[in-house]
Each structure stands twice: as structure tokens, then as C-alpha cells.
Amino acid sequence: xxxxxxxxxxxxxxxxxxxxxxxxxxxxxxxxxxxxxxxxxxxxxxxxxxxxxxxxxxxxxxxxxxxxxxxxxxxxxxxxxxxxxxxxxxxxxxxxxxxxxxxxxxxxxxxxxxxxxxxxxxxxxxxxxxxxxxxxxxxxxxxxxxxxxxxxxxxxxxxx
Amino acid sequence: xxxxxxxxxxxxxxxxxxxxxxxxxxxxxxxxxxxxxxxxxxxxxxxxxxxxxxxxxxxxxxxxxxxxxxxxxxxxxxxxxxxxxxxxxxxxxxxxxxxxxxxxxxxxxxxxxx
Numbered sequence: 488x489x490x491x492x493x494x495x496x497x498x499x500x501x502x503x504x505x506x507x508x509x510x511x512x513x514x515x516x517x518x519x520x521x522x523x524x525x526x527x528x529x530x531x532x533x534x535x536x537x538x539x540x541x542x543x544x545x546x547x548x549x550x551x552x553x554x555x556x557x558x559x560x561x562x563x564x565x566x567x568x569x570x571x572x573x574x575x576x577x578x579x580x581x582x583x584x585x586x587x588x589x590x591x592x593x594x595x596x597x598x599x600x601x602x603x604x605x606x607x608x609x610x611x612x613x614x615x616x617x618x619x620x621x622x623x624x625x626x627x628x629x630x631x632x633x634x635x636x637x638x639x640x641x642x643x644x645x646x647x
Numbered sequence: 648x649x650x651x652x653x654x655x656x657x658x659x660x661x662x663x664x665x666x667x668x669x670x671x672x673x674x675x676x677x678x679x680x681x682x683x684x685x686x687x688x689x690x691x692x693x694x695x696x697x698x699x700x701x702x703x704x705x706x707x708x709x710x711x712x713x714x715x716x717x718x719x720x721x722x723x724x725x726x727x728x729x730x731x732x733x734x735x736x737x738x739x740x741x742x743x744x745x746x747x748x749x750x751x752x753x754x755x756x757x758x759x760x761x
Contacts (some may be wrong), residue, residue, distance in 0.1 A: 503672040528733065535704050539671055585742050591716055593709040596741055600705055603740055 496557035501546040509538045529604035536597035537569035545571025566623040650674035661690045666699030669707030682714040691723025698729035
């Protein structure tokens with residue numbers, strides 16, 4: 488790890504409350520890092536979706552399994568890792584929630600939202616098995632708008 | 648903020664006033680319980696007022712879709728009123744804005760059920 492990278496990690500129980508806890512923790516880091524309200528919303532939502540994915544799909548809501556959350560704050564970006572203890576999955580096998588046949592599906596939008604809200608997004612095999620979501624957001628440039636988005640709409644990046 | 652839901656009748660239409668967050672857990676569960684309860688009472692024309700809902704996650708989106716489908720299956724209608732910007736943006740990027748009937752005026756929304 489680079490010496491100017493700040494690292495924070497926590498192990499979460501596989502329970503609904505962990506979703507809020509992870510969101511709150513990452514929001515505090517994002518705010519302290521200088522992200523504006525809109526970017527904080529996007530980061531918070533992405534963390535929620537990552538932990539929901541680990542809770543529901545990765546760990547199958549089994550309480551004996553853990554969710555591992557880590558945040559790296561580099562001089563350039565905030566990087567978030569969410570690791571589950573499941574069997575892993577391939578991004579290419581995740582159904583497209585925008586496909587006509589999936590529009591009325593009651594689930595399957597989390598990955599899409601993380602991709603839309605973050606600058607970088609990937610899923611890699613975890614070192615101890617399971618899936619590791621890795622996503623990042625560039626830090627706002629010094630002196631940029633309070634929203635930290637260069638004055639863009641609050642709408643997320645589509646098709647990112 | 649936890650989700651709160653109250654409902655009132657406007658003729659054959661039931662307006663459900665929601666406030667708070669519709670997220671995984673209690674929020675989604677309350678929305679489900681509210682819609683299913685109305686259907687049990689034969690109230691199949693439902694207008695969800697989301698004016699005070701400032702946050703929905705994928706679980707909440709799924710619950711909106713689930714409610715929409717459940718009401719349709721009872722030959723009813725579930726429509727949305729007063730979306731906040733964040734909720735509107737979410738429905739747009741997920742293409743659900745084209746699925747739901749969305750209104751900005753309550754009177755117009757209620758008349759649309761006729």
C-alpha cells in the first residue's frame with residue numbers, strides 16, 4: 488500500500504443492519520475526503536448495494552458468514568472493497584435489468600446501480616473465495632463545486 | 648429515517664402518503680404490507696405519494712415493482728405521485744419511468760383512474 492493511502496476495514500455480520508452501518512461509515516469517510524452531497528449520495532448508495540449483494544446473494548443471508556468491507560483513500564480516489572464468503576459470480580452472467588424481459592423483475596438492479604454511480608467498478612475472485620466488489624470514485628479537484636461533480640446533474644452516469 | 652405510511656380515500660382511489668426511506672428491511676417490508684393490506688380490503692386503485700421519500704435503494708425499487716405487479720394481477724392500478732429528484736433519476740436510469748404512470752398533481756392523478 489502506498490504510504491499516502493489511508494486504509495480502513497471492518498468485518499460485518501450477515502444481517503440487514505450491516506447495510507446501514509456500512510453506508511454510514513463510508514459516508515463519513517467520503518464527507519471527510521471532500522466529496523459533495525451528490526457524490527456522497529452515489530457512494531453511499533453503491534456501498535449499500537455492494538453490502539446487500541454480499542448479504543443476500545454472496546452469503547445467502549447465512550449468519551455464520553461475514554462481510555468484509557475495506558476503504559482505501561488515495562490522493563486520487565476513494566476505493567471501496569466488499570468481500571463476501573459465498574461462491575463467487577461472473578459479471579458477464581448477471582442479467583441486464585434494462586432488458587425488456589427483466590424490467591418487471593423485483594431484484595437484480597444492485598450491480599447496475601453501482602456501475603452507474605461509481606467511476607470504476609469490477610468484481611474479482613476474493614482471496615479466500617467468494618466475490619470481491621471493487622469500486623472507486625475520483626476525489627473532487629481542489630476548488631471544485633460543493634457538489635463535487637463539476638456542476639453536472641445529480642443524475643447518475645448512465646451505462647457506465 | 649424509517650418509512651412511515653398513512654392512507655386516505657379519494658373516491659375509489661386510495662392515496663398512500665409515504666415518508667422516509669424505502670430500503671432493504673423495514674422500509675420495503677412496510678411498503679409491501681401496506682399495498683397487500685389495501686388489496687386485501689379490495690382497494691385496487693392505489694396512488695403512492697412519494698413527496699417525502701428522498702431515498703430508495705434497489706430493494707425499495709424491487710418492492711415498488713412487486714406492488715405494481717400485485718395490483719395489476721388484481722386488475723387494479725398502482726401509480727406514483729410527486730417524485731423527488733433522486734427517486735425520479737433512479738426510475739429513469741432503471742427504465743421504470745416508462746413502466747409507472749407518474750404524476751406531479753394529485754387531482755390529475757386521481758382523475759386518471761377514471
